[in-house]
Amino acid sequence: EAGVAQSPRYKIIEKRQSVAFWCNPISGHATLYWYQQILGQGPKLLIQFQNNGVVDDSQLPKDRFSAERLKGVDSTLKIQPAKLEDSAVYLCASSRTPETQYFGPGTRLLVL
């Protein structure tokens, strides 16, 4: 089966600009996650969707980050405006059961 797809793979922007990332989960996976992984650290959960509903967004900086999964399949994560400390890899994952998540390749963001 096809894996989790993410785009773009790389993005370079200047601070205060906006950026959006896209994720297409594995077909049939109801749960979708967005993680932020700063260099040298483990992934940090930003938001978890169950179908098109939000399950957990407690660590999402809501003043600048937003995410949606309108039709319960694809999802977009937006940062507006970006800060230097947002430089990280943004990982999308999906799962059919809570025990095992399948990760996409990530989008590497550099904010200058």
Place this chain on the structure above:
Amino acid sequence: KNQVEQSPQSLIILEGKNCTLQCNYTVSPFSNLRWYKQDTGRGPVSLTIMTFSENTKSNGRYTATLDADTKQSSLHITASQLSDSASYICVVSLNTGGFKTIFGAGTRLFVKA
């Protein structure tokens, strides 16, 4: 506080040698523990998953152990290969009505020829 700590932070070994990575956790109520391998520029890939009742699980040259009493896990890599160079992340899940996952910071393994 629910935490997952891994050691060492980084490790350099020669090709063909064995190594063991450690994971200590303070997570409750424990549901399962997974080890992921993350190659540079890629997303993490699951290696093993263990529940409370399992104390060892193998996947090829990777063997994970779990001691639920001491809340420790280890990942042993046998006969290392250059392709084992990656970050290894320990992830513990807890179930408090809904699943929550706690990620360790990872151990960065470098295998030298």
